[in-house]
Amino acid sequence: MNKELEHNFVELLEANQNIVHKICRLYTNDRDSHNDLFQEVTIQLWRAYPKFRGDSKFSTWMYRVALNTAITLYRKSKRRVKTQDFEGVSFKISAEDYDDTIEEQLKLMYAAVKNLNDIDKALVFLYLEDKNYREISETLGISEVNARVKMNRIKGKLRTILNP
Structure with missing residues (x-):
């Protein structure tokens, strides 16, 4: 090279x-x-x-x-x-x-996200990085509509995990 x-x-x-x-x-x-x-x-x-x-x-x-x-x-x-x-x-x-001592809320969020499957984790990560649904869909190789639907379902899962 x-x-x-x-x-x-x-x-x-x-x-x-x-x-x-x-x-x-x-x-x-x-x-x-x-x-x-x-x-x-x-x-x-x-x-x-x-x-x-x-x-x-x-x-x-x-x-x-x-x-x-x-x-x-x-x-x-x-x-x-x-x-x-x-x-x-x-x-x-x-x-x-890389500082591992982060606010308690962030730790709870990461713990909740770790309960998701691999693709859902990736989608949440990109969403939290302020990527738009077009960029998310390109990165994950799914349609924009699928990314939106999946994200709405994931938000529900995370609410359930964080607020039992």
């Missing part, structure tokens, strides 16, 4: 790494698993980056790759994430500190 491609990837990843951290938080329960999943998502993004055509925003593409990686690994290993060596790549990404 050429240095310009590598440089562009690192810049985009550093600018958007919170997306990956948030997805990792949804699909893991501890810091080690979080870091392992972050690494695996980064590897998958790096492998797929040369094929990124720019048809959508980088962040939308990144959501899709990160969510697919998280869901695939979650299903395969039931919360045990395997990592791969990252040999042959010479860049280093400076990770931001």
Whole structure:
């Protein structure tokens, strides 16, 4: 790979790494698993980056790759994430500190969201990221109408979980 491609990837990843951290938080329960999943998502993004055509925003593409990686690994290993060596790549990404001490309401919301199935988790995540239904549907590969209907049903489920 050429240095310009590598440089562009690192810049985009550093600018958007919170997306990956948030997805990792949804699909893991501890810091080690979080870091392992972050690494695996980064590897998958790096492998797929040369094929990124720019048809959508980088962040939308990144959501899709990160969510697919998280869901695939979650299903395969039931919360045990395997990592791969990252040999042959010479860049280093400076990770931001990720603070696990968040308000009690946010913890309750994450706990409630973890009770949802994989696709519903992804939909809620994108919704909470203020993505519109068009972007949600593109990222998840479902119709806009389906995304709206699913979101309304999920809101009901979350209300039931949070307010028994």
